[in-house]
Amino acid sequence: MGENLSKIMSEIKKGVAEIIDEERIENLVKNYYEKGENFYVKAGFDPTAPDLHLGHSVVLQKMAFLQKHGAIVQFLIGDFTGQIGDPSGKSATRKKLDANTVKKNAKTYEEQVFKILDPSKTRIMFNSKWCNELGAAGIVELTSTFPVARMLERDDFEKRLNAGSPISISEFLYPLLQGYDSVAMKCDIEMGGTDQKFNLLMGRTLQRVYNIGKEQAVIMMPLLEGLDGVNKMSKSLGNYIGVTDAPNDMFAKTLSISDDLMWRWYELLSEKSTEEIANLKADVASGKAHPKAVKEALALEITARYNGEAAAKEAKAEFDRVHSQNQIPTEIAEFELKAGVWVVEALTACGLASSNSQARRDIAANAVSINQKKLSDEQLKLEAGEYILQVGKRKFAKLKVT
Known part of the structure; x- marks a missing residue:
């Protein structure tokens, strides 16, 4: 043998x-x-x-x-x-x-x-x-x-x-x-x-x-670097993926890592052999394969391991639908606030920003959308109606103002 x-x-x-x-x-x-x-x-x-x-x-x-x-x-x-x-x-x-x-x-x-x-x-x-x-x-x-x-x-x-x-x-x-x-x-x-x-x-x-x-x-x-690519994966640092995370979160978080960190994760988390990983690296280096496609394969493998293949494929389809086609997710958290609420406070109340100052920074960075239209006025007050609030590419909330 x-x-x-x-x-x-x-x-x-x-x-x-x-x-x-x-x-x-x-x-x-x-x-x-x-x-x-x-x-x-x-x-x-x-x-x-x-x-x-x-x-x-x-x-x-x-x-x-x-x-x-x-x-x-x-x-x-x-x-x-x-x-x-x-x-x-x-x-x-x-x-x-x-x-x-x-x-x-x-x-x-x-x-x-x-x-x-x-x-x-x-x-x-x-x-x-x-x-x-x-x-x-x-x-x-x-x-x-x-x-x-x-x-x-x-x-x-x-x-x-x-x-x-x-x-x-x-x-x-x-x-x-x-x-x-x-x-x-x-x-x-x-x-x-x-x-x-x-x-x-x-x-x-x-x-x-x-x-x-x-x-x-x-x-x-070795200690696995977390999503930030710098510190070891840790719950206290918030740079982790839990084995019980929802499929959509697991897939999206894996795709968020850098191309360099991707190879480290392949080495430590993938069941692909050393030879198979080396071949993938060579394909990316030669332009035969795109880094994003290789990262998606890793995200699918990790998500399928903990949630099953069907759920992993659904997570990929949802990610593509939201991010590639700029559509709204099928399941998002819903909130209700009183008419006249300041948009900055609304973003914080819906969990899309950790504080009012962070919400204002997000608006200034052109990262906030309401009903898929970019928001530039941080003084906006929301009147009665229903709104889809979005910060960046991954944070959504449905807000009912009464």
Whole structure:
């Protein structure tokens, strides 16, 4: 299976930031095809927010690919560690989540993850099972396995220490407990983002310390840039696409990314092979294919993955109808205001502008239309009647003035 193994390994490495112990991964795949032995891949998610977005899917899609080649995915919901909070990249101690919030968020993750992973090859696990069993004696024993000096070498801890910012003892426990998850789960590979490197290596360290007979390989995926093309995809920054987003939103948001970012998304989000993506790049470079058509194909693929092919095609048709033919969407939010309302306040009330000052800037930029006619008079008062308000190409509202 030499040639096939080489091709599988090439796809496993597609988009990966770093692999530790690639030879082990190759042997695990080889053993699956030669001996029928499954191997176990772990990724942990602290249920601190109830919605998965495409940034999370980078790791999940790589796990889904591994499932096709022998992996049993151990999807770990950190219901215990989630109450501590991962300090990775944080400049201050995180607030603890209460148990009810953790439980509610964990349930949402459990439901959403099967939009990507094969349920028959996935085990949903909760680390409260073994963390609660550790008890005080087990926790003390765990803390004795790793020196404080090594813990303080961690970049974010070192920065906070030098800045005089407080670090709680519980935050030292977090990487130890994440590493202990790998001991309890006896996983062969752990996956995570590049910001998780310290925690992922802790799993290898503790598997050796507890002598479980294996040492996990590590696959680190890069952090996906969001819609702005600059910052990592994040709900708090508003530059994300959620896996539960409506098809129309998912399609339109994907089309809004830059041509440069499109290739990054192809690499990290598309199921097309490395070779197929290279061919697409060559076609665009030679003028054989237009970047917009290639981006539409990506938008269709992503939208279909989470909403089905029929919904993806409908989203494309709706987008074309509204944007290419400059028509009004079939479904838009409806509002009702009193006669004489100032158009600036109307735009804000209908959610088309975040503030009156933003609405005025939009009018000044010639980005506002009423009934498909550009608006230039920011002092306009709307009398009784029905209006279609529009800001830019994608924001619409139906307003009834009485």
